[in-house]
Every structure is written in C-alpha cells, then in structure tokens.
Amino acid sequence: MQKMALLLLGLSATLAAYAQGLTDSTLRVDYIFAGSNGSAQIFLDKMSGSEGWHGRTVNMKSLPLRGNGSIVMQDSETADTLYMMSFSTLFQEWMAIPQAKTQAMSFQNSFLLPMPERKADVTVSLYDYKGTAICSYTHIVHPDDILTRRAEISEIPVKYIHKGGDTRTCIDVAIIAEGYTAEEQEKFYEDATVCVDAIFSHEPFASTKDRFNFLAVAAASKDSGVSIPRENIWKNTAVESHFDTFYMERYLTTGSIQKMHELLNGLPYEHIIILANTDTYGGGGIYNAYTLTTAHHPMFRPVVVHEFGHSFAGLGDEYDYDSGEDPYYRSDAEPWEQNITTCHDFASKWQDMMNEEGVELVEGAGYQKTGVWRPARDCRMRTNQAPAFCPVCQRAIRRIIDFYTVQAE
Numbered sequence: 490m491q492k493m494a495l496l497l498l499g500l501s502a503t504l505a506a507y508a509q510g511l512t513d514s515t516l517r518v519d520y521i522f523a524g525s526n527g528s529a530q531i532f533l534d535k536m537s538g539s540e541g542w543h544g545r546t547v548n549m550k551s552l553p554l555r556g557n558g559s560i561v562m563q564d565s566e567t568a569d570t571l572y573m574m575s576f577s578t579l580f581q582e583w584m585a586i587p588q589a590k591t592q593a594m595s596f597q598n599s600f601l602l603p604m605p606e607r608k609a610d611v612t613v614s615l616y617d618y619k620g621t622a623i624c625s626y627t628h629i630v631h632p633d634d635i636l637t638r639r640a641e642i643s644e645i646p647v648k649y650i651h652k653g654g655d656t657r658t659c660i661d662v663a664i665i666a667e668g669y670t671a672e673e674q675e676k677f678y679e680d681a682t683v684c685v686d687a688i689f690s691h692e693p694f695a696s697t698k699d700r701f702n703f704l705a706v707a708a709a710s711k712d713s714g715v716s717i718p719r720e721n722i723w724k725n726t727a728v729e730s731h732f733d734t735f736y737m738e739r740y741l742t743t744g745s746i747q748k749m750h751e752l753l754n755g756l757p758y759e760h761i762i763i764l765a766n767t768d769t770y771g772g773g774g775i776y777n778a779y780t781l782t783t784a785h786h787p788m789f790r791p792v793v794v795h796e797f798g799h800s801f802a803g804l805g806d807e808y809d810y811d812s813g814e815d816p817y818y819r820s821d822a823e824p825w826e827q828n829i830t831t832c833h834d835f836a837s838k839w840q841d842m843m844n845e846e847g848v849e850l851v852e853g854a855g856y857q858k859t860g861v862w863r864p865a866r867d868c869r870m871r872t873n874q875a876p877a878f879c880p881v882c883q884r885a886i887r888r889i890i891d892f893y894t895v896q897a898e
C-alpha cells in the first residue's frame with residue numbers, strides 16, 4: 490500500500506538539507522473556517538497531493554511574520570517541527586464586521602505544505618489582535634493516505650512573464666486571469682506584463698529580480714469582466730470574484746479559494762496575484778492568500794503593487810480615516826504588520842531607523858486618525874500618488890525576500 494501511494498505521488502527525492510523529513514512534493518490542505526463574531530471553528534475539508542515542492546527550502550522552522558494565523562507541521566513521533574507558515578484570512582476580517590454578530594458564515598482556506606516523509610501532525614491556529622490563539626485545530630497527515638487525492642495537472646495555457654531562476658530557489662508568483670475570455674488571452678498576457686513591470690519598478694523588488702519568477706496563468710472565463718453586485722452585474726468567471734465584499738464598494742475578493750488553487754494544480758507557485766479584467770476601481774490583498782486587483786483602471790500599476798505589499802509582505806495600510814469607536818488596532822498590543830505601530834513596542838518596529846532620512850513617526854495609519862503611527866509622510870502603502878515604498882516598508886519587504894531565499898545563520 491505504502492509503495493503504491495508513494496509511486497502515485499511520485500515521492501522520491503527529499504528536499505534540501507534545511508528541510509529534513511520532507512519530500513519533493515506538495516500537499517494542499519483545504520479547510521473551512523466557520524463561525525460568528527463570538528466563535529470560530531476550523532474544519533478539514535480535503536487534501537490533495539502533487540509532484541514537486543516549489544515553496545521555500547530554507548528557514549522551514551520559523552515564520553516570516555506572526556500573521557493572523559499559522560499552520561505548523563510536526564513529525565508525529567518526535568514532535569520535531571518540519572515546516573511552518575503564517576497567513577491572514579478573510580474570515581477574521583468578516584468576524585470584525587457587524588453582520589457577524591447575528592450570523593455565522595464559512596470561508597474556504599487552502600494551504601500548501603511540503604509532503605512529509607512520514608506521519609505528521611498539522612495544527613492550524615487563528616489569533617486575536619494580541620496574538621493569542623482564539624481557535625486551534627490539529628489533524629494527522631499520512632503521506633500514504635489513499636484518500637489524499639492526486640491533483641490533476643492544470644492544462645491551462647501559461648507563460649513566464651519573468652524568470653529569475655530555478656523554481657526551487659526562486660519565489661514563484663502565479664498571475665491568474667480573472668474575467669478574460671479565451672479570445673482575450675493576449676490582452677491578459679499584456680496586463681500581466683504591466684503588473685510585473687510595476688512591481689519591478691519598486692525597490693526592493695527592482696534589485697532582487699533574479700529571486701522571482703512570475704508565471705501568467707491564462708484561465709479562460711465564460712464571461713468578460715467581473716461581478717459588480719451593487720449594479721446587479723453577475724458574471725461567470727474563473728475564480729468567481731466580486732466587488733462589494735462585506736458591502737464595501739471597492740473591496741474585490743473571491744471566496745472560491747479551492748477553485749483558485751485547482752487552476753494552479755501542479756504549477757510552480759507560492760504566491761498568487763489575480764488580475765480582474767475590468768476598469769472598475771478596487772482590489773484586495775490578504776497576507777499569504779492572494780492579491781486581487783483590476784487591470785484596466787488608470788491606477789492599476791500603483792494598486793497592484795500596494796496589494797502585493799499586503800499579500801506578499803504582510804504590510805499594513807498606512808492610510809487613515811474616521812473609523813468611529815471600534816478601532817481595528819488597539820493600544821494594548823503591537824500590530825504584527827512591520828510598517829505600522831501603536832507604540833506599545835516601538836523598539837520592535839523602526840525605532841532603530843529613526844535617524845535615517847525620510848523615516849519618522851507620523852500619527853494616522855491603519856484606518857485610524859489617532860493611536861496608530863506610520864513611518865513616513867507618504868508611501869506606496871498610503872496613496873497611489875506616492876512614488877515608492879517608504880524606507881521601513883522597503884526593509885520589511887527585503888526581510889521577507891531574504892526569508893524565502895536565504896538560510897538564516
């Protein structure tokens with residue numbers, strides 16, 4: 490039985506020296522996060538396996554950032570940590586809105602893990618704003634589990650927009666077409682090229698091009714354009730995205746996370762950018778989940794880079810507005826996002842950079858006029874007019890790039 494399953498998944502080589510106990514194949518685990526304002530539960534939905542592991546092969550036992558949640562894989566016998574990753578989820582954003590006080594809902598969340606060599610425990614945890622676990626769930630993974638589906642390899646046309654190097658050592662970003670018909674494939678490749686060019690026009694991405702691969706995945710949608718519920722426009726599209734998420738006009742997201750990953754089965758990817766074929770303004774970026782933005786709005790270039798700042802580097806928003814009485818960030822805890830501070834623990838942020846040119850402590854960030862500070866007057870994470878990421882954001886992004894590509898001492 491074991492031999493058959495191993496052959497089925499093509500598990501042969503083990504990963505690099507830093508990734509002991511792991512194989513060169515990928516396990517995708519699909520979860521349902523469900524609950525209301527007062528309760529959260531995690532359910533295992535299903536698992537699938539595919540050949541090749543394209544995530545990091547360094548720093549396997551540490552997290553790039555705390556995030557709003559984590560997934561940890563440990564050897565069942567020795568309890569040695571094999572791999573861990575952090576993330577954020579739309580579910581927790583939803584838990585904070587008034588609707589969640591009277592209604593329970595479920596959200597799909599899928600994560601890619603390196604397939605373990607032998608039986609392992611996988612623990613998923615969600616945290617509150619202080620970093621305390623509000624919900625935790627552990628299940629077992631058997632590498633030879635016959636019910637782990639063998640993922641069908643995606644047959645969608647793909648094209649490298651940028652190839653910095655080998656998929657094993659580079660950060661692999663998939664760019665998915667959303668709301669482009671089969672006839673609009675060339676238009677999508679052009680938009681994906683603009684997206685990559687916009688990212689590489691910003692430091693520190695500009696000087697680390699050789700550490701990134703960008704693969705455009707031309708998923709064909711039946712309809713052209715995306716859904717705009719407030720205008721009663723519903724389209725049949727590749728990842729079923731829509732505006733008006735949580736009734737916020739500009740918030741463009743998808744709940745069809747499994748469908749999104751199915752499009753990428755067997756392809757080398759770690760991070761996801763979805764380009765929506767529309768000129769309506771909007772977007773969203775969720776840390777280690779995806780960036781979703783509109784390709785034909787005049788602000789496409791700054792917006793896609795801003796959202797990638799969220800999804801790739803876990804940066805917070807540096808803009809502010811009158812948020813009312815229920816602040817998102819509170820003074821009794823330091824946010825985990827590296828570019829905003831409540832000054833609860835400023836030393837853990839950019840205190841050491843305060844003597845650098847352009848680095849300050851400016852009140853107003855994280856959707857709040859008071860109580861949250863940003864590192865600069867302006868930044869890609871604050872306005873579309875800013876020419877660049879501020880120095881603190883640049884350092885934060887560089888640290889993430891290094892985390893994925895260079896083994897720490």
Ligand SMILES: [Zn+2]
Nearest residue numbers: 828868879882
């Ligand atoms: Zn910044």
